Amino acid sequence: MKKLTVLxxxxxLLLLVACNTTSDTAKETSKNASPVETTKEKETAKxxxxxxxxxEFWHAMNGDHEKALAKITDDFNAQNDNITVxxxxxxxxxxxxxxxxxxxxxxxxxxxxxxxxxxVTEYIQNDLVADLTPYVENAETGxxxxxxxxxxxxxxxxxxxxxxxxxxxxxxxxxxxxxxxxLLEEAGVAVPTNWDELKSAADKLTTTKDGKNIVxxxxxxxxxxxLIMWVKQAGGDFIDEKNRKVLFNSxxxxxxxxxxxxxxxxxxxxxxGEDGYMSGPFTRxxxxxxIGSNAGIAFVANDAEGxxxxxxxxVPDGKKKASAFMGTNVTxxxxxxxxxxxxxWEYMKFLISKENTTYWAMNTGYLPVRYSAxxxxxxxxxxxxxxxxxxxxxxxxxxxxxxRVVGAYGVKNAINKEVEFVLLGQKSVEQGLEDAEKxxxxxxxxxxx
Amino acid sequence: MLxxxxxxxxxxxxxxxxxxxxxxxxxxxLLTSLKSGNEVMIMPPVWWPDDFKWENYKTAWEMAxxxxxxxxxxxxxxxxxxxxxxxxILAAYAFSKLHFWGRDxxxxxxxxxxxxxxxxxxxxxxxxxSNLGWIDRYEALIIPWTASVFAIFLLRQFFLSVPKDLGYAxxxxxxxxxxxxxxxxxxxxxxxxxxxxxxxxxxxxxxxLWPLIVTSSKEMxxxxxxxxxxxxxxxxxxxxxxxxSTMIILPMILLYFILQKYIIQGISKAGLKG
Numbered sequence: 001m002k003k004l005t006v007l008x009x010x011x012x013l014l015l016l017v018a019c020n021t022t023s024d025t026a027k028e029t030s031k032n033a034s035p036v037e038t039t040k041e042k043e044t045a046k047x048x049x050x051x052x053x054x055x056e057f058w059h060a061m062n063g064d065h066e067k068a069l070a071k072i073t074d075d076f077n078a079q080n081d082n083i084t085v086x087x088x089x090x091x092x093x094x095x096x097x098x099x100x101x102x103x104x105x106x107x108x109x110x111x112x113x114x115x116x117x118x119x120v121t122e123y124i125q126n127d128l129v130a131d132l133t134p135y136v137e138n139a140e141t142g143x144x145x146x147x148x149x150x151x152x153x154x155x156x157x158x159x160x161x162x163x164x165x166x167x168x169x170x171x172x173x174x175x176x177x178x179x180x181x182x183l184l185e186e187a188g189v190a191v192p193t194n195w196d197e198l199k200s201a202a203d204k205l206t207t208t209k210d211g212k213n214i215v216x217x218x219x220x221x222x223x224x225x226x227l228i229m230w231v232k233q234a235g236g237d238f239i240d241e242k243n244r245k246v247l248f249n250s251x252x253x254x255x256x257x258x259x260x261x262x263x264x265x266x267x268x269x270x271x272x273g274e275d276g277y278m279s280g281p282f283t284r285x286x287x288x289x290x291i292g293s294n295a296g297i298a299f300v301a302n303d304a305e306g307x308x309x310x311x312x313x314x315v316p317d318g319k320k321k322a323s324a325f326m327g328t329n330v331t332x333x334x335x336x337x338x339x340x341x342x343x344x345w346e347y348m349k350f351l352i353s354k355e356n357t358t359y360w361a362m363n364t365g366y367l368p369v370r371y372s373a374x375x376x377x378x379x380x381x382x383x384x385x386x387x388x389x390x391x392x393x394x395x396x397x398x399x400x401x402x403x404r405v406v407g408a409y410g411v412k413n414a415i416n417k418e419v420e421f422v423l424l425g426q427k428s429v430e431q432g433l434e435d436a437e438k439x440x441x442x443x444x445x446x447x448x449x
Numbered sequence: 450m451l452x453x454x455x456x457x458x459x460x461x462x463x464x465x466x467x468x469x470x471x472x473x474x475x476x477x478x479l480l481t482s483l484k485s486g487n488e489v490m491i492m493p494p495v496w497w498p499d500d501f502k503w504e505n506y507k508t509a510w511e512m513a514x515x516x517x518x519x520x521x522x523x524x525x526x527x528x529x530x531x532x533x534x535x536x537x538i539l540a541a542y543a544f545s546k547l548h549f550w551g552r553d554x555x556x557x558x559x560x561x562x563x564x565x566x567x568x569x570x571x572x573x574x575x576x577x578x579s580n581l582g583w584i585d586r587y588e589a590l591i592i593p594w595t596a597s598v599f600a601i602f603l604l605r606q607f608f609l610s611v612p613k614d615l616g617y618a619x620x621x622x623x624x625x626x627x628x629x630x631x632x633x634x635x636x637x638x639x640x641x642x643x644x645x646x647x648x649x650x651x652x653x654x655x656x657x658l659w660p661l662i663v664t665s666s667k668e669m670x671x672x673x674x675x676x677x678x679x680x681x682x683x684x685x686x687x688x689x690x691x692x693x694s695t696m697i698i699l700p701m702i703l704l705y706f707i708l709q710k711y712i713i714q715g716i717s718k719a720g721l722k723g
Contacts, residue, residue: 056665062678063512063686088665091677099662102572106579277684283487299684302486 053343054084055336056110060096060328061171062089064298068363076350083343085112093328104128111336111344114328117158117401118408120166123331125406130334132165135345143349150370151352154325154399161404167329168348171366173295174325174392174399175229177316178278181309183214183288191313192289195233195259198316202268205288217269218278218290223260224419224436225412226324230256232400233318239403239411244444246411249437256318257422257429264423271423283307291315294392295327297365301388312388314395321398327366367392407447414439478698482506482691489687502688509692513675514667522671523700525590525660526653532595533649534642540596541604542630546616556605559598568658575662589663590671594653600645607641608634643711654701672697 061069066089073085088110090096097119103109109128123129136142148156155169179191187205192198202216220226227248228238236252239245263269270287272278278290283303297312304310315323330351332344350356354372361368362382368374374393383390402408418436421427427435481489482505484498543549544556574593575584583589611634619629635642657673664670676697679690705712 058665062681065681066678089667089677090665091661091674092680095658095661095677098571098658102575102662103579105572106576106584108579108584279684295681296684299686302686303489305487307487 050082051339052082052084053339054086055112055340055344055347056086056088057330057347058088058090058096058100058110058113060090060093060114062092065171065364065366068360072351072356072360073347075356076347080343080346083346085343085347107335109333109335111340112330112332112347114170115167115331116326116328116408117167117404118406120159120329120331121161121404122406123333124161124166128333128335129166130332130336130341132168132332132345132348133163135341136165141342141345141349150354150372152367152369152371152374152396152399154396154401155369158325158401158404159329167331168352169369170328170330170351171295171360171364172325172327172369173293173366174323174395175226175291175315176294176312176391176395177289177291177314178282178300178310178312179289180282180285180287181311183285187288192316193314194316195318199259199263199268201289202263203266206268212286214285215268215270215281215287216289217263218282218287219260219264219269219271220278220290220292221272221276222412222416223271223423224416227253227256227415227419228402229315229322229324230260230318232322232398233320234259235319239405239440239444241403241405244405244448246437246441246444248415248440249433253433254429257419257433261422261429265425279303282310293326294367294389295365297388310388312391314391317398321395322400323395323398325367325399325401361389365389405444405448407443410443410447411440414443475698478691479695481688482509482695484688486686486688505688505692506696509679509689510696512678512689512693515672515675515693515696517668518670518672518675519700521590521669522654524587525671526650528587529591529594529653530646530649532591533597533600534646536596537600537604537645538630538635538638538642540601541608542626542634544601545605545608546630546634547626560602563598563602571658571662578663584663585665585669587669590660590669593659594649594656597645597649600649603645604638604641607638611637639711640714643708643714647708647712650704651701 057073059066059069066087070087073087077084090099093114093116096114100109100113100115100119104123104126115123120129136148151169152172155172159165159167159169177192183205184191184201187207189201189204190197192201198217205214205216207214231238231248231250231253234252234256236250236256237247240247260269264271270281272281275281277296277299278287278292279296279300280303281287282290283300285308294312300310330348332341332348334341336344351360352369354370354376357368357370358373358376358379360366361373361379368379373379405411415436418427418432418439421435422429422432480496480498483501483503484495484505485502488495488498544552578584578589578593581588583592615633616629619633624632655673656671657676660671661674661677664674676690676693679686679693
């Protein structure tokens, strides 16, 4: 019995270790991925298919998001006799990324997939993705300049590498400030618009009410993953994408981390902690404000019903306006045939057409990716009825996207770990940032060796 | 008499507390599956939902083709368990009762493979199966799981504890190795075999990453993959997730009740020997 127990325990431990290192090893393996043989890109991309073509689109959309995507895809299939787009759900983003890497090795990549920008950087290096520029520039089936400039700047730029398009923006989100209307009113606190106001609001909102402790401000658990926003708001730089150099260990970095840390240390802010996501404590009324993804609005709305009155506001500004826009794009692999690629391009255009990006945004909480969609009557009416969805677009001004370096996930994790040491009071801000810089640079060098 | 009664009471009370503690998570799952969204996360926690939302079950069932997933899970579980029993019995017999050159080295090598985390093998295995053309087919879901070093190790230890004399007696009576294995060793090893089968069945029922990676079409997916329908990057719909989990766990609980006697026997006996 004892032996068996020991063995079992050992096995579980092994499993745990294995789980922890999965992403690393997976990343490692993919880095050495041999370039899959490429079909040479033609000068002018082929247009509409004459023969029936079926293409696969791998995605990680679940629940209502999947339903909305299925509806758009059904519409497309109905309108295009010769093209059938088959949606393939691959679980979450982590699962999708693993499967894409395995498929790249096995040379069984789909035609289309959702992908983060840093994945695409990696695929470009391994010559796996198709350059979309010829499709964009095609006189017949391409996009006009007006059409192209209609895509929100920060999204368009995030999908260009050295002047070439390798993907198109799809499900985009950003961080917004959620706040509890009742609690702010009671305390006579205005919605904070800058760091100082945020700090003093958090201070005033931290109280005990009916024997219940209320914390003023909340951060999601991965606040270290989002350090970039705070550093940029403080006016600093985070990572130099071109030279793969970590830059956040600067006076601005210290200022940013000190700001978050001071609120955590004096108890006027908390992390999601055991709750997993801030939507839990926020909708219970335990936390008066928090900064989180606008993709979570539907969850907050669902959980808040009958509990609290709430809405959203733009994230407070630092010295500069800065808000990160994240989410994935749709990319096309170059292992597909010319006919498949042409069909995929038609689908990509359809997916981000004014009507569809509006439908997508209204049904998922992601952002429309076109200015014309943001200006459309449908959308204007929608955000008038649901003002919490109208906030994210006010942040395009200071919009930026995460550095698109290979190994970005490992880098974020390394930073988050050190930030956690600081927030737990185990390291000083300066020490934590210095260690985070070293760890992040090491991850970056490892992934790009 | 009194002492007897007292010690019995103590035992039953202790067992009762243990039983309730074991049941709590299941009860919590069941009750959560009947709550509305805003009751799930409320603090202090509410045990009893205000009104029972039975429609959660309907909604959850309709989020994904769970009927097909159920069929796939059953097929994969049954076939991979049978397959593993077959390979395990043969291998364990070879490693315990047969004598051939390099036997112990091969066995040590096999044990060594247990040290390699499965995740490392994910991509090579995928590429291999893809070359065989098995991706998105039952073969990929079942065949790689029809052998387990841990099971071989467990059964070998059990076989080793069977006295050699039994084998000699059978040999003298003119019994072949094969017949000896199936008519004497296998019935003797029933408890260990039940343990192995059970571990396999549970493992197969719960497997997530592998079925997800090697399948692409909805027709080939299994129940745990269906559970991802309730999670997005922004949060999880707990009440629906719990409703689906309740439905998924039912066959396992039924299986347990039917096989309870053997399972307890298996765990206690195999545990002692292992």
